Amino acid sequence: MSEQIQMRVAVVGATGFQGGAVARLLTERNHRVRTLSRRPEGDRPPLPGVSCATGDLGHAEDVRQLFSGATHAAVVMPLVYEPEQVRRYARNIAEAAVAAGVRRLVYNANTRVPRSATAVAAFETRRIAEEVLRDSGVPLVVLRPPVYLDNLFSPWNGPALVNEGVLAYPLPADVPTAWLSHRDLAEAVHAALTVDGLEGRTFDIGGARTLTGEELAEAFGRGLGRRVRYQALAPRVFEQGLAQVLGRDAAAGVAGIYHYMAAGTDRLLLAGDDGVSAGALSVEATPVEEWVTRQPWQVWANDPEEQDAQTLT
Numbered sequence: 451m452s453e454q455i456q457m458r459v460a461v462v463g464a465t466g467f468q469g470g471a472v473a474r475l476l477t478e479r480n481h482r483v484r485t486l487s488r489r490p491e492g493d494r495p496p497l498p499g500v501s502c503a504t505g506d507l508g509h510a511e512d513v514r515q516l517f518s519g520a521t522h523a524a525v526v527m528p529l530v531y532e533p534e535q536v537r538r539y540a541r542n543i544a545e546a547a548v549a550a551g552v553r554r555l556v557y558n559a560n561t562r563v564p565r566s567a568t569a570v571a572a573f574e575t576r577r578i579a580e581e582v583l584r585d586s587g588v589p590l591v592v593l594r595p596p597v598y599l600d601n602l603f604s605p606w607n608g609p610a611l612v613n614e615g616v617l618a619y620p621l622p623a624d625v626p627t628a629w630l631s632h633r634d635l636a637e638a639v640h641a642a643l644t645v646d647g648l649e650g651r652t653f654d655i656g657g658a659r660t661l662t663g664e665e666l667a668e669a670f671g672r673g674l675g676r677r678v679r680y681q682a683l684a685p686r687v688f689e690q691g692l693a694q695v696l697g698r699d700a701a702a703g704v705a706g707i708y709h710y711m712a713a714g715t716d717r718l719l720l721a722g723d724d725g726v727s728a729g730a731l732s733v734e735a736t737p738v739e740e741w742v743t744r745q746p747w748q749v750w751a752n753d754p755e756e757q758d759a760q761t762l763t
């Protein structure tokens with residue numbers, strides 16, 4: 451393992467949730483991180499120790515600047531599901547990575563990807579990006595996560611969880627899912643960047659256990675210290691709600707995954723991989739209960755006393 455050597459990592463999407471988790475972990479481990487943001491400096495989230503340039507993945511020169519001097523790269527595609535736009539982003543990244551001579555690029559496909567082609571843009575655009583990166587010849591490791599626990603620490607789920615004990619999510623209750631935290635994603639990315647001999651491999655990464663909706667609700671109940679029940683949301687209802695926040699196209703893109711899972715033809719798509727990736731990457735994911743206890747849920751509480759209690763702890 452080349453962990454001791456300081457990497458200079460080009461991180462795509464570090465001002466976002468997944469890339470942010472990766473950038474934080476890499477800087478904690480004393481690696482140098484550079485990223486690209488379309489936003490002006492004052493509008494970016496604080497990312498201590500990360501060098502952030504203004505630019506766009508659609509502009510080849512901006513991406514070349516991001517990769518200039520990089521030894522490694524960690525890439526996640528943004529919330530874009532238009533195939534030609536994703537292809538352009540991936541080409542710009544691939545060309546810049548090859549030109550910089552990066553030793554390894556870790557591509558987080560941000561989702562599992564079905565074995566055969568589908569009509570779902572959320573899968574097929576990620577497959578396109580993977581193919582472009584692979585065809586470029588850059589030393590590549592691909593990570594395909596299922597869904598994130600962090601999706602549940604949100605204004606959509608937090609209040610219902612804390613105040614009503616309801617965990618509502620657009621997956622059928624019987625779909626076995628290896629829920630993963632952003633922090634454990636970052637651990638997997640770090641391992642994929644540093645463990646020797648992984649080039650060319652693809653991993654279906656996931657959390658410590660594969661859980662049905664009820665089992666997930668029980669784990670949340672143990673973490674929150676209250677009874678929690680699972681409620682399977684209709685993907686159509688989820689999509690309508692998401693459209694208010696992200697707009698219709700992005701919401702349709704995200705919801706495509708949930709419509710696909712609801713159809714029931716690929717029940718195990720989000721399940722664990724029997725420890726294959728954890729073994730190869732030498733990572734051990736955090737149990738759901740432990741992740742739950744670490745989140746400041748009281749920020750969503752109706753009861754002001756509970757909110758104050760959280761502020762004081």
Ligand SMILES: NC(=O)c1ccc[n+]([C@@H]2O[C@H](COP(=O)([O-])OP(=O)(O)OC[C@H]3O[C@@H](n4cnc5c(N)ncnc54)[C@H](OP(=O)(O)O)[C@@H]3O)[C@@H](O)[C@H]2O)c1
Nearest residue numbers: 463464465466467468487488489506507528529560597598
């Ligand atoms: N599997 C799951 O459970 C799950 C959950 C959430 C999201 N996702 C998927 O994962 C992907 C990323 O999600 P996220 O939540 O990490 O995203 P996010 O928080 O919205 O962040 C997106 C990142 O991409 C950057 N970006 C967007 N367009 C760009 C462009 N043209 N040029 C340069 N940078 C650009 C943003 O930077 P600036 O805004 O600073 O420019 C930001 O850093 C999306 O495809 C999303 O659907 C999957």
